[in-house]
Ligand code: HEM
């Protein structure tokens with residue numbers, strides 16, 4: 103899909119030059135994809151909490167802020183690049199760029215300044231290993247996922263999803279200046295979690311992607327195959343999520359959470375697989391099980407990471 107589909111014609115909308123009011127501030131904040139960012143930042147924070155060693159609380163807070171700003175910056179650059187497809191998807195048409203409330207080049211500059219600022223501040227506040235990982239995750243989301251894979255292959259989120267899996271590694275590195283087995287396992291867990299998280303959503307959002315010409319799995323391989331893939335990744339995620347406990351890197355609170363939430367996710371994936379469908383695999387229930395699985399995916403990851411921190415904070 104060509105970037106010229108909306109290009110600069112967003113400028114037709116009345117851009118204000120007066121003092122920013124609250125709705126303008128809201129638009130700039132919306133560029134940062136703040137809702138998605140919450141869980142990304144939470145996993146980064148927990149990466150810091152469970153890392154051995156000590157970080158000055160103020161510097162720790164700055165590091166978490168840098169992860170938030172970097173994720174937001176990557177989101178703003180993503181919205182700049184994707185402004186043509188965002189303009190044709192119902193879910194995204196009202197975003198500030200396609201709706202004409204922020205000029206594309208302003209969003210791009212905003213994203214670049216925040217991205218550079220977050221990396222430099224992370225380097226100064228913690229160390230250059232954490233700053234390097236942070237720069238890598240911004241680059242991964244912008245260049246590998248957004249600009250390369252998203253419009254080319256249904257495996258876009260499998261590979262591109264790695265961008266969202268870096269924050270626990272970044273948090274850990276901010277404290278220790280290095281990497282270890284636990285943060286790498288946390289990376290792997292978020293990595294394996296992303297396909298069932300997103301493909302559950304894509305089962306009911308596929309008409310948007312179809313209209314925009316984005317080759318998401320349900321568009322290319324159909325809903326039946328997507329349901330199968332949701333199941334496959336959820337099955338793979340189950341032992342992976344338990345592995346920090348098996349390996350003695352996490353305690354019983356985490357082990358219990360991984361067991362219960364893993365079984366819960368498997369139950370939801372089974373419901374998705376067995377949803378009443380027509381011959382093509384399209385849902386006859388309005389994709390209710392897929393919507394529930396998507397919502398559960400958010401709870402699953404949040405509980406897993408909260409349990410990991412609880413183990414460290416309560417049991418030591
Ligand atoms: C390439 C990987 C991913 C893709 C394509 C993806 C896609 C999406 C989409 C399309 C939504 C719908 C809602 C929206 O537009 O805001 C969403 C929601 C969400 N995602 Fe993801 N996601 C990915 C990875 C992640 C990761 C790694 C996390 C966190 C660790 C995450 C956390 C969330 C959260 C918290 C929401 C709910 C936002 C809300 O309340 O509206 N996502 N995701």
Ligand SMILES: CC(C)=CCC/C(C)=C/CC/C(C)=C/COP(=O)(O)OP(=O)(O)O
Nearest residue numbers: 138142169172173176180239240243265266
């Ligand atoms: C620390 C750091 C830089 C993290 C960045 C990684 C990050 C925010 C990952 C989440 C991935 C995400 C929001 C995908 C949305 O896909 P999309 O862009 O295709 O969704 P859309 O259709 O809603 O635009």
